[in-house]
Amino acid sequence: MTSQEIIELSHEYLMPTYNRFPIALIKGKGSKLWDANGKEYLDFTAGLAVCSLGHCHPVVVEAICRQAKELIHVSNLFYIQPQAKLAALIGQIFKGARVFFCNSGAEANEAALKLARKYAKVNGHPERYEVITALKSFHGRTLATLAATGQPKHRQGFEPLPAGFTHVPFNDLKALKEAINEQTCAIMLEPIQGEGGIYPAAKDYLAGVRELCHRHKLALIFDEVQCGLGRTGKFLAFQHYGVTPDIFTLAKGLGSGFPIGAMVAKEEFALAFQPGNHASTFGGNPLACAVGLAVLEYMLNHGLIEQVSLTGDYFKEQLTFLAQRFPFIREVRGMGLMLAIELNQNQNGPEIVRRCMEQGLLINGIGSHILRFLPPLIVTRPEIDWAINIISQVFIERTNLS
Numbered sequence: 001m002t003s004q005e006i007i008e009l010s011h012e013y014l015m016p017t018y019n020r021f022p023i024a025l026i027k028g029k030g031s032k033l034w035d036a037n038g039k040e041y042l043d044f045t046a047g048l049a050v051c052s053l054g055h056c057h058p059v060v061v062e063a064i065c066r067q068a069k070e071l072i073h074v075s076n077l078f079y080i081q082p083q084a085k086l087a088a089l090i091g092q093i094f095k096g097a098r099v100f101f102c103n104s105g106a107e108a109n110e111a112a113l114k115l116a117r118k119y120a121k122v123n124g125h126p127e128r129y130e131v132i133t134a135l136k137s138f139h140g141r142t143l144a145t146l147a148a149t150g151q152p153k154h155r156q157g158f159e160p161l162p163a164g165f166t167h168v169p170f171n172d173l174k175a176l177k178e179a180i181n182e183q184t185c186a187i188m189l190e191p192i193q194g195e196g197g198i199y200p201a202a203k204d205y206l207a208g209v210r211e212l213c214h215r216h217k218l219a220l221i222f223d224e225v226q227c228g229l230g231r232t233g234k235f236l237a238f239q240h241y242g243v244t245p246d247i248f249t250l251a252k253g254l255g256s257g258f259p260i261g262a263m264v265a266k267e268e269f270a271l272a273f274q275p276g277n278h279a280s281t282f283g284g285n286p287l288a289c290a291v292g293l294a295v296l297e298y299m300l301n302h303g304l305i306e307q308v309s310l311t312g313d314y315f316k317e318q319l320t321f322l323a324q325r326f327p328f329i330r331e332v333r334g335m336g337l338m339l340a341i342e343l344n345q346n347q348n349g350p351e352i353v354r355r356c357m358e359q360g361l362l363i364n365g366i367g368s369h370i371l372r373f374l375p376p377l378i379v380t381r382p383e384i385d386w387a388i389n390i391i392s393q394v395f396i397e398r399t400n401l402s
């Protein structure tokens with residue numbers, strides 16, 4: 001099929017939930033993608049922080065094929081070897097953790113919210129159910145995770161949403177402190193806000209939140225769906241802060257493109273769940289877990305996370321040089337390979353994204369003035385140089401226009 005045929009078929013039969021670029025991608029390898037017309041792209045979106053090992057990494061392909069020939073699915077009425085092994089690997093990295101597997105970020109967060117409520121109930125606080133989250137946060141599209149999400153634009157048309165969520169400005173400890181009441185059971189935050197525009201938490205903020213949670217006996221939940229799994233140059237983003245949550249969630253990068261999510265909790269919290277309290281038909285199936293295991297083992301055995309720290313620093317430095325050349329860049333921010341440029345108000349972010357795509361570079365725009373960069377974790381310096389070259393050409397064009 002040609003790109004045009006794929007686009008027309010999609011417009012006729014799919015629900016119009018997505019605003020798509022007029023590109024149909026049909027093949028990928030490493031950091032590269034090809035569309036149905038044969039045009040090549042350098043992918044600095046990685047399926048929105050999903051394809052951690054790049055596209056069709058041999059280790060991922062091999063794990064899918066090998067496990068698919070053995071066993072694809074059995075229910076959680078039985079014990080599942082790849083599930084146990086993946087949980088054990090996460091438990092080795094995060095000592096004493098217990099894992100619940102699901103299929104997406106929203107599901108992982110739903111599970112975390114349910115666990116936090118259950119923990120309060122079984123620990124002498126049946127009156128507690130409220131969760132405080134941050135403005136500009138993103139936690140998912142199910143009704144409860146939408147209620148948790150601190151961005152009004154996503155909620156419009158779906159109200160009333162489940163009760164029990166309060167939003168406070170991010171990085172404002174005083175506001176958070178004042179929002180805690182007798183009904184509060186948890187605080188849920190992204191250590192680095194992703195969909196909101198790449199806003200890292202301040203160091204003393206997360207430490208302060210941890211202290212508040214201890215003092216009020218609240219569950220501290222970190223949503224690491226986007227910033228976790230090596231993306232920021234540490235295994236988990238909260239490790240930059242020396243602050244440990246009670247519960248954290250994973251998804252996007254865990255299967256490098258294969259759907260899998262996980263909710264991880266300290267044992268004390270995890271044991272609030274009893275058989276029958278929570279479940280997922282597909283969650284933790286042999287195929288998904290075999291892929292997750294292959295991805296994590298590759299990351300850990302090939303020093304990928306240390307590499308992200310170095311390539312991320314290099315990329316950020318190059319973006320900072322761009323900011324010195326182009327005065328309409330207001331700020332460069334982020335960590336590792338989770339970076340963004342914020343432009344001045346007179347710039348047109350979506351138009352810059354479109355021009356980069358025409359030049360063969362896929363990047364992501366947030367709102368009208370933020371450009372987000374989420375390359376695969378295996379991205380190389382020459383690929384970063386190539387991307388910087390395209391971005392600077394597009395910026396020169398913008399300069400000449402104005």
Ligand SMILES: *Cc1c(COP(=O)(O)O)cnc(C)c1O
Nearest residue numbers: 104105106138139140194225226
């Ligand atoms: C993408 C994302 C989610 C939602 O994940 P889905 O797999 O789309 O449900 C939740 N939290 C954060 C921080 C995310 O970036």
